[in-house]
Amino acid sequence: MVDLSLKLNEFELDNPIITASGTYGYSNEFEVFCDVQKIGAVVTKGITKEPRLGNDGQRIFETSSGMINRIGLENVGIQTFLKEKLPILQEQGINFILNIAGSAIDDYVELAKIADKNKIKAIELNVSCPNVHSGCIEFGVNKDSLYKLVSKVRDSYSGCLIVKLSPNVTSPEEVALAAENADADAISAINTVRGMGVKLDFVNGQFKKTTVAGGLSGKAIKPVALSFVDRIHKVVDIPIIAMGGIYTLVDILEFFSVGARAVQIGTANFTHPDIAQKLIIELEEFMQKHKFSTLDELQNKLKEAEYV
Amino acid sequence: MQKKNHTGKIGAITQINKQVYSIEFSSPTLKSINPGQYISILCEGLTLRRPFSVADFDNGVLKVLFKQKGKGTEYISGLKVGDSIEFSAPLGNTFTIDDKKTLLIGAGIGVAPLFYLNKKLKEEGAETFLAAGFLSKEDVLGDFDFVSTDDGTFGEKGSICDYLETLIKDFVPDRIVSCAPSAVLRIISSVAKSHKIDCEIAMEKVMACGIGICRGCVIEVRRDGKVQNATVCKDGPVFKGEEVVW
Structure with missing residues (x-):
């Protein structure tokens, strides 16, 4: 029997496979494809104070080995979440992390207070959404504004506070330290990488152009994520939840080897909607086969891997 | 489950x-x-x-x-x-299946779902009329009650939209159903509305999740008196012609 469980501060997970915000709905929507209760934790779609309609125009664009999205944080808002989605999560025993976003510190604080009041055990701060013009982007790219934001949220929230970092920064170390110094319990990284897709058509002697500028995700960003996690792991002590292009068990082991404590599956949920559940089984079988009884054992062994 | x-x-x-x-x-x-x-x-x-x-x-x-x-x-x-x-x-959702007299209009590869719909409507005892428009003779896919081609190499000459009024006048449908490029759907919806005929259209959009959660494929619809987002992948692909905000 292998033990895949872990704790992020007081937040308990049965296994280290988490599904990423925006790729898995608010609650049990993926039950049409797999058994959602088995997922380590589901990160909800980013929730704001008020409902949001999101961006106009084309929102997704497939790229080589990935995709770009510019959804613009369309969501039902916190009140509808509490009324309609939270009961499903609770009734079905789905472990979850509430992802919150805002355009001012007060928005985050208010959302954190609501989460606290409703005994939501873990929240993830979206400080790095590259889609929203006002506010959002600035917290994640500047260590001082990030520190201020995380500190204020910390004061209002007693559960597990996770800060999701943007890769669109000059110094990953600086922002990771800012989150840790502000008393975050964990870091998740990376959010999407800023990118743009261009599609050209040539019709009747004229070029026609479609562009979609937003966040790049999927296999294409895995090396960016590995580098980011490797760098921040060297400077912070709090656990890191890694994400970026994870599709296979080997991907997960690679992230563990650079210091990740858990992982999130994002874009891969679109390609293979039952992948999170399959990866849990594969991880368990791998550990069984190679006689790792706990996640710590496996992760320590990976961190000790010899350089060839 | x-x-x-x-x-x-x-x-x-x-x-x-x-x-x-x-x-x-x-x-x-x-x-x-x-x-x-x-x-x-x-x-x-x-x-x-x-x-x-x-x-x-x-x-x-x-x-x-x-x-x-x-x-x-x-x-x-x-x-x-x-x-x-x-x-x-x-x-996704479905077309309405009942015994109402239905005019089905496809354009190009959009005819595909109409074959299945036509079969099911007939099983319900509905009188149907299947019309389609294509670019040219070589593009015509299957058998229809009416065909037009842009270049006139098969059936009538011109866009299927040129024949909407005639088709409605001759067949007198209770409902019009269509799957076609967006520009054609828009025209069909508007013509159906002007004749006060129910209209169902199947939309298309680049999708990611297929179950309505990623919000990648939204269009605007007018429901309950206000404009709101609907996902083509889950709330659609079938919409009422009159509710779509073009």
Whole structure:
């Protein structure tokens, strides 16, 4: 029997496979494809104070080995979440992390207070959404504004506070330290990488152009994520939840080897909607086969891997 | 609960014309799918699954007609009889199936779901009329009650939109149903509205999740007196012509 469980501060997970915000709905929507209760934790779609309609125009664009999205944080808002989605999560025993976003510190604080009041055990701060013009982007790219934001949220929230970092920064170390110094319990990284897709058509002697500028995700960003996690792991002590292009068990082991404590599956949920559940089984079988009884054992062994 | 992911085996794949293929496959886990609903196929090496309407579902065998125009359809057209195929189904909502007198209008590859719908409507005892428009004779897919081609090489000459008024006058439908490029759907919706005829249209958009959660494929619709977002993948692909905000 292998033990895949872990704790992020007081937040308990049965296994280290988490599904990423925006790729898995608010609650049990993926039950049409797999058994959602088995997922380590589901990160909800980013929730704001008020409902949001999101961006106009084309929102997704497939790229080589990935995709770009510019959804613009369309969501039902916190009140509808509490009324309609939270009961499903609770009734079905789905472990979850509430992802919150805002355009001012007060928005985050208010959302954190609501989460606290409703005994939501873990929240993830979206400080790095590259889609929203006002506010959002600035917290994640500047260590001082990030520190201020995380500190204020910390004061209002007693559960597990996770800060999701943007890769669109000059110094990953600086922002990771800012989150840790502000008393975050964990870091998740990376959010999407800023990118743009261009599609050209040539019709009747004229070029026609479609562009979609937003966040790049999927296999294409895995090396960016590995580098980011490797760098921040060297400077912070709090656990890191890694994400970026994870599709296979080997991907997960690679992230563990650079210091990740858990992982999130994002874009891969679109390609293979039952992948999170399959990866849990594969991880368990791998550990069984190679006689790792706990996640710590496996992760320590990976961190000790010899350089060839 | 039966999950929506299936693995099928390809029973037939045929090239119908220069660009269009027909593919047939079945999976023991897929029990039913209704006209309007779609499937989304995993294409090796690509991030996003590709959505396809269903041209027929008979004795557990799915038939899909598709036009080869990108990497996804290139992958699928390269599959062989006996190959396995991973897909999600059934996804999306359905056309209304009853015995109302229905005029079905397709354009190009948009005719695909109308074949299945036509069959089901007839089973309900509905009188139907299947009309379609294509670019040229070589593009015509199957048998119709009325065909127009842009170049006049088959059937009547011109766009199918040029014949809407005549078709409505001659057939006097209770409902119009269409699947076609967006510009054609817009015209059909507006003509149907002017005649106060119910109209259902199947929309298309680039999709990611297929179940309404990623919000990648939203369009605007007017419901309950206000404009709101609806996902083509889950709230659609079938919408009332009059509710779509163009």
